[in-house]
Amino acid sequence: METRKDWWKNSVIYQIYPRSFMDSNGDGIGDLNGIRQKLDYLKLLGVDVLWLSPVYASPNADNGYDISDYRAIMEDFGTMEDFDAFLAEAHEKGLKIVMDLVVNHTSDEHAWFLEARSSKENPYRDYYIWKDGDTEPNNWGSVFSGSAWEKDEATNQWYLHLFATKQPDLNWENEKVRQEVYSMMTWWLDKGVDGFRMDVINLISKDQRFLDAPTYGGLYGNSMIYTANGPRVHEFLKEMNRNVLSKYDIVTVGEAPGVTVEEAKKYTSADENELNMVFQFEMMSIDQGEYGKWTPIPFDLRKMKQNFKKWQEGLADQGWNSLYWNNHDQPRIVSRFGNASEEWRKKSAKMLGLCLHMHQGTPYIYQGEEIGMTNVRFDSIEDYKDVEILNAYKELVKDSKRLSEDTFMEGGYRMSRDNARTPMQWNDQKNGGFSSGQPWIGVNPNYRTINAEEALADPDSVFYFYQKLIDLRHKLPILTNGVYKQYLEEDENVYVFSREGENESLVVLCNFSRSPQHVVLPDELVGNAQLLLSNEEEKELQKEMDLTPYEGIVYQIKK
Template sequence: MDVGGSWKALSVTDADTNPVPDAPAWWTTAVVYQVYPRSFADSNGDGVGDLGGIRQKIDHFVDLGVDVVWLSPIYRSPQADNGYDISDYRAIDPLFGTLDEFDALLAELHERGIKLVMDLVVNHTSDEHAWFVEASSSPASPKRDWYVWRDGVDRGPGAPGEPNLWRSAFSGPAWSRTPSSDEYYLHLFAAKQPDLNWENPEVRDAVFEMMTWWLDRGVDGFRMDVINFIAKVQGDLRGDSEAFTTGPQIHDHLREMHERVFAGRDAELITVGEMPGVTVDDARLFTDRARRELDMVFQFEHVDLDHGPASKFDNTALDLRDLKRSLARWQEGLADAGWNSLYLANHDQPRSVSRFGDDAGFRVESAKLWATLLHLHRGTPYVYQGDEIGMTNAGFTSIDQYRDIESINWFAEQRALGRPEAELLEALRIRSRDNARTPVQWTAGASAGFTTGTPWIAVTPNHDTINVDAARSEPGSILQHYRALIALRHSSEVVALGRFEMLEPEHPALYAFTRTLGDDRILVVGNVSGDRLDVPLLEDAPWASGELLIGTHPGAVGSRLAPWEARVVAASAPQAVSGDRRS
């Protein structure tokens, strides 16, 4: 179906003819678990995680209590960016298995009551995808306009000839040429990841047909990689990033996607859009159920707070007050329209306990604290593999240990500029995406029980003490705490749906907020420091006589919190908290 320029975006009036259900969506009480397949579990000894390994660990998902498993890309790929460069959207990469194995995994998850979400990367493809191979073969190719091409610019002898000076997210220019012509193609990521031209209706047709094929196969939705990048500003090129993020066509594209792919399906589906740079106001539009665009977005504001002015590798200290202001703004901004995704870590971020906690002195306590704070916010929590046992950053000391294209390219670029190797390695130790990509630590044995072969990336040495086997039997472990948090979200409407209110927003170490639904109220307090902290509001009615629902230190009483302690207290009766402690 060629919708082309005749496609008309749904107006609010159009949407109102299909009223939003009064009942909360199923995903408001759900918890999602992200699997990064190549690092999860290896079933055949080749050192790379695979579908067989995931199938072997389904009991882990059930034991944890999660509702959804999100798989990072498993499609056929040259693996330039670990699968985010897709060469065939309808095939499984042999590294991970076969389509039959995928179908078996999907069926087994469904039998156990768990949904499966696919990672969808459609801002760009691999340069080895048949579409780009044809598009790049000649300027006259019928698929030429499936990608973004521009003429170069003569800036004089020795100057770069790219159409503009946009930079790739993985270092270097965002434009490259092919041998067939002097035109440049756009790649906001690696040169092997050319950007699709979503203004071409044939591109949208092909993408929507592919998505429909996966839904017909039984998958339960998609997490959409950098989906706000699909709408570039048309016309003359500009030199700022606003020209390639969240362009004016983005809402039309997403509503068309909803109408052609998701609408009318008798299934409980979920759509999540990763959207760097979006604001709260943007997110309200994207996730307002009446607009039929997305169910929730991954925003980056809170995980960008400790980035310096130069780049993410320019590490700066995080001020807790800034983090509280950011998360409160998103909680309040999406309170009456839209929905939050709750995360501190994923395959693109460092390990949460190393970044936000104290992985040396209070690893268990700080991991449990941040899990508590995150899961008690309003939204859908995302658990990244390994966080449920408090896995730490990798601790690599040599560039040869890294596998991530972003880290390797940045290191090479900065070394060429003359920066000291030790300085760059320290930045990578803190920031590299590979910190999150070391194998899941299942046991204390060889290669952490991840593989019988040589792992594709080194296992973190502390697996002898930090592993799933140990956590299963250890009273008060991080894993046990995650189980309890997930069970609480499933059983408590106020946790899932209650209104959020931040308390003590300017306190440098106390993270405190309430959740309210009707007469039900809970208080969440956390000491984000290595020192004891007196919290007078714990002495106030109704919290002093309230019920401790869950805490990082079981049986704790009184108003003094231990280092990295968090408590969740149910009010003994519906009363107001002192006004001077409200945000």
């Protein structure tokens, strides 16, 4: 039986990247008042929770994930009064608000770091991680390319930054740092927000030996070996839960690169008193090659099915899954695992949505996913804005020449984070209706045919299909509680699984191919079935079935 605090298990969460969602004042940057203007659209979609990527004060070295003041709103996005008005109106409409909590690191323009770097004796010095040496303290690499260490010439020490140089890592070994974070979290929860998505939260505990890491043939060591799921991370999160989280009826999700199933159980089991769920990234690496996302390899459905099985079964009795295809760090799923051509875009987008939402876990929808937005192909590297692709281009193309420009850009077209950050496409007017001014990043030219206005006018659109998926999530407890079982595991084109309950079961069939597929189902899946949802014309569940390209279908069988 779900308790009051388990409401997030049958909720659907919608991620908003504020900079690219809706611009209300014509400066080319999305803002809080713009989001507020679109609350009715989100309510119509049927989602329960809105997760905002960071809206705090920031110099924007990493688009807001470098925070200079946790208790202030970025001027680009408006004022704290705008936030309060947005929060109140969202709550009036029955929508919950989740904030992005970024506490592995701050901006180098945060008051703590400005104090810390002023002298070795400053009381804030130990808020960050400093080391002596003529050369880098170890070989750790930054996630954004290059060394994870930066020399501070004024004090002749190195500080750690697992991400951009302007994102120094906080020293969670220092109890004062932890208490500052808990105080800030309490401040936001008292304001009325409904939870936190915690950025790279499993990196907060570093192995204090600071040993060199394996390089795997690269220039720098893989710092995740000594930072992901570190020695005190569960201690810290239990302390956070005890001091803050347990006192509120909220939802928490931790972004956890490099997390294993066993670690995820520790983070998300109700018995452990840490978080409600985690984001894991294994699914997001199945099509990455020698140089990661910059050298993608063909999609392999069997790898995807293996990953779903591993996590669905692994967290079934202990823990909870986050279900996502897209977010601000990932390319558009219809361009990645689907087919973005005019012929198949809508159908494959619907199939992908159906596939994801039929699993156990809390589904996430990223802005534009519900209308089938696609990747973008900008003309040159100069059109890209993200620090990750710009740094990788410099390292892999310009400096080391390990990749040709053409090879690298093809990888960027498929995998760059900017694919997710092009402005939301609201209509076929100037800039897709996002802004009356010059957008901070280019709009995908296909906004003239792919936009929310067009989707709302089309009864057969991706939008209304997602609306139906969300409605099923709310109405069918089996989607929350049913046991997952996978079939035809070696099939390279079709994904078949069921969700089993005491009195009913669901049978899900998804064709990931642009070719028709013939499947022979096990006897146990065939029964007196009712069609629940399909992106194709109705057909009966039979032992032998012919699936059309990108067909997605779910049946309900009463026992």
